[in-house]
Amino acid sequence: MMKKTALIAAALMMFFLPAGCACAAASPEPSEKTIKRELKIGRKGAEAIEKQVPRVLDPAAEARLAMIAAKLTPYLQRDLEYSVRILDMKEPNAFALPGGRTYFTTGMLEFLKSEDEIAAVMCHEFIHADRAHGIVQAKRNNRLTLLTIAGLVAATQAGGDSGAGIAAMANGLQTALMNSYSIELEKEADARGIDVLYKAGYNPAAMLTMMERMKVEKLKRAQYQMGIFQTHPEEEERVDAALKYLRDKGIEIQRKDVVQSLKIKTDTVSGDARLYVDDAVLLSVPATEASRKLFSELGERLDSTLELELAPYDIKILGEKGSQSLVIRRKTILTEEELLPGMPPLAELRDRINDALNRSRRGNMLTDYFD
Numbered sequence: 001m002m003k004k005t006a007l008i009a010a011a012l013m014m015f016f017l018p019a020g021c022a023c024a025a026a027s028p029e030p031s032e033k034t035i036k037r038e039l040k041i042g043r044k045g046a047e048a049i050e051k052q053v054p055r056v057l058d059p060a061a062e063a064r065l066a067m068i069a070a071k072l073t074p075y076l077q078r079d080l081e082y083s084v085r086i087l088d089m090k091e092p093n094a095f096a097l098p099g100g101r102t103y104f105t106t107g108m109l110e111f112l113k114s115e116d117e118i119a120a121v122m123c124h125e126f127i128h129a130d131r132a133h134g135i136v137q138a139k140r141n142n143r144l145t146l147l148t149i150a151g152l153v154a155a156t157q158a159g160g161d162s163g164a165g166i167a168a169m170a171n172g173l174q175t176a177l178m179n180s181y182s183i184e185l186e187k188e189a190d191a192r193g194i195d196v197l198y199k200a201g202y203n204p205a206a207m208l209t210m211m212e213r214m215k216v217e218k219l220k221r222a223q224y225q226m227g228i229f230q231t232h233p234e235e236e237e238r239v240d241a242a243l244k245y246l247r248d249k250g251i252e253i254q255r256k257d258v259v260q261s262l263k264i265k266t267d268t269v270s271g272d273a274r275l276y277v278d279d280a281v282l283l284s285v286p287a288t289e290a291s292r293k294l295f296s297e298l299g300e301r302l303d304s305t306l307e308l309e310l311a312p313y314d315i316k317i318l319g320e321k322g323s324q325s326l327v328i329r330r331k332t333i334l335t336e337e338e339l340l341p342g343m344p345p346l347a348e349l350r351d352r353i354n355d356a357l358n359r360s361r362r363g364n365m366l367t368d369y370f371d
Helices: 001-018 032-052 059-075 106-111 114-130 133-140 144-155 161-180 183-200 203-219 235-248 289-305 345-362
Strands: 084-089 092-097 099-103 265-268 272-277 281-285 315-318 324-328 331-335
Touching: 032 084, 032 133, 059 084, 059 114, 059 183, 084 106, 092 114, 099 106, 099 114, 099 315, 114 183, 114 203, 133 183, 133 235, 183 203, 183 235, 203 345, 265 289, 272 289, 272 345, 281 289, 281 345, 289 331, 315 345, 324 345, 331 345
Parallel strands: 084 099
Antiparallel strands: 092 099, 265 272, 272 281, 315 324, 324 331
């Protein structure tokens, strides 16, 4: 094991030894001359990782990731070996090797809430490879080399092929590849990733929601369970930068579909027609043809207007008593004339909708939805 580790460390060292110092904040245009070296180290790194960390061979899951990758790669600059594989690790993490080979842990796939968020993480990692951020950072300092070697040696000392050794190997390599990036390179990967997501037809807010939840999860985890929350420590600054970038681009921030919240559905239970928001009953009245029809229409209206970013003043009661309307951002949701027996007054319905919004927001309690 020691000999194998030394060989891997030597190979990584040959690739990452700095050729000089480049101190610019943003990454320079990547050179085509380095592609062969990047591909070589990526293949060697992948071989080393997959010898130590169990790979999940799930054709359906890998096909889904490949489909997402196929939508993203046409908008990247360089023709690298972009591919995505899954590692059997419960800690949420993702990282790209030089040359484009990218890994998601099973924990990361469980953490992400939608295809948009998977695409956001994948795109972020692809950008690191596309922009040759590993080389950029290595030229700025030799931290990547030292961290990589330290991680590999730690794996050997942690117990060879034991579970502790495997975890140390993976964590050391992940930390070397990800924590080595400066905050400027991380923000560049976020911003360029937002552009690619938009072009590929994904919701760019996914780059934001994923990082916002990192802030919450970081508070819940012990230091030894941090995973991506340790290797991407500046999420607060990255969230602020991503918010500004989205706004400067004029992209409306709509989180609900990305995080799978504010889901509207209708059903009939025990003779009652019911309207739900996120599995909580919003309205319930005796089931009739009229009530089922109204709830179906009301559900469509709510689905098209409810957003996590709605402020309380966006939901209003307008008009004179007897002919009032419940309005969300200038769209009429329900009128007094439409109220059926057993339904609450419009003012109470407004309060119930605000309560539903607040429940959905609690999943991301550190997010300022009105900023």
